[in-house]
Amino acid sequence: MLLQLIGERIRQIRKEKGLTQEELAEKAGINASYMGTVERGDRNISIETLEKIIQGLDITPTDLFQFHQIEDEDVMNEISEILEMTKSLLYHRTLEENKLIFRVVKDILATMDSVKQ
Structure with missing residues (x-):
């Protein structure tokens, strides 16, 4: 290995x-x-x-x-695709909706990170 x-x-x-x-x-x-x-x-x-x-x-x-x-190229490609799909979903939302979604995602990630520690 x-x-x-x-x-x-x-x-x-x-x-x-x-x-x-x-x-x-x-x-x-x-x-x-x-x-x-x-x-x-x-x-x-x-x-x-x-x-x-x-x-x-x-x-x-x-x-x-x-x-x-070390990054698995297939994984990185899949992440890239997911980010692009997410971007397309948010593109036609208002600025306020995007800010709200950002805050929610940020809180979710902070919670996930605190659980890992």
């Missing part, structure tokens, strides 16, 4: 930086096909190789282990 999380996080950061697997592999001084196995979590990599990848990404080790930042 940890190998997959690390691989997924490497892929996410690489894409955010606009790098291909080949470009990152070159920066890290490792084989490009090896990089693919790392990103898929198929390869048990050494700390030394992990350090090379971190340097190739120009990040800190702490940045790499921010697993909470």
Whole structure:
């Protein structure tokens, strides 16, 4: 599981930086096909190789282990669709209705957050 999380996080950061697997592999001084196995979590990599990848990404080790930042693309797409549908429902409401809905949603979220703690 940890190998997959690390691989997924490497892929996410690489894409955010606009790098291909080949470009990152070159920066890290490792084989490009090896990089693919790392990103898929198929390869048990050494700390030394992990350090090379971190340097190739120009990040800190702490940045790499921010697993909470991994976002499932399908989930993000679904959230985006829901937000767009919600926006379309609110678009033809009055300003006062939108303010009321905002306050209600804000209160609901605050309650949900307090329950989590």
